Amino acid sequence: MSSKKINLKKKFAMFDKHWSPRVIAEMNDYQFKIAKIKGEFVWHNHKHTDETFIVMEGKMSIKFRDGEVKLNEGEMFVVPKGVDHKPCAEKECKILVVEPRGVINTGEAGGKYTMTEDIWI
């Protein structure tokens, strides 16, 4: 087996930067990314794909134009494609994101948080 097992806690210990997702695995053309988030992200959407958030540690909320979803540890949410959303976390929160390879974290919104290349850990 060329694949290796992935320990999420060990991967989270490898970086500190907020809103800077790291790719930890690929399944077909989909990626598993982990991120540490704190504060407010930018409003954005992904025109061509849904996006899955799973809270591994802490709490986050996802704001929508018509409301908000609050997620605790062990909860997940699939943001449908094309829907404006804004992830937020009062305190640092650790999340697992699943989405197709090539998805830009800020959609077409741009800005300082935009990741233009994958960072694998």
Added chain:
Amino acid sequence: MSSKKINLKKKFAMFDKHWSPRVIAEMNDYQFKIAKIKGEFVWHNHKHTDETFIVMEGKMSIKFRDGEVKLNEGEMFVVPKGVDHKPCAEKECKILVVEPRGVINTGEAGGKYTMTEDIWI
């Protein structure tokens, strides 16, 4: 938002049957399934897709023709497409599986564990 947040612990509490995955969410044409496993599954592979296992509670192993991977809580593994594997767990283990919609849990191996229809919870 028509989507709803998903609490994994609450979903796991909704069924007891081993080796009987339940669909809890879809992202594009991919599904998130949870399963309680105990004992030995059948040898099988998925010719056309990778398959991701994430251990939510307990321990499992995935046997391969050339070895074995042992996974603890908080660890994940992507089984490459076409690779024979046999999930096992000495004690009950709770897992999250991510794979495309339509994947049969036993591949082409058949047998008593084969799920021919999705069960959503």
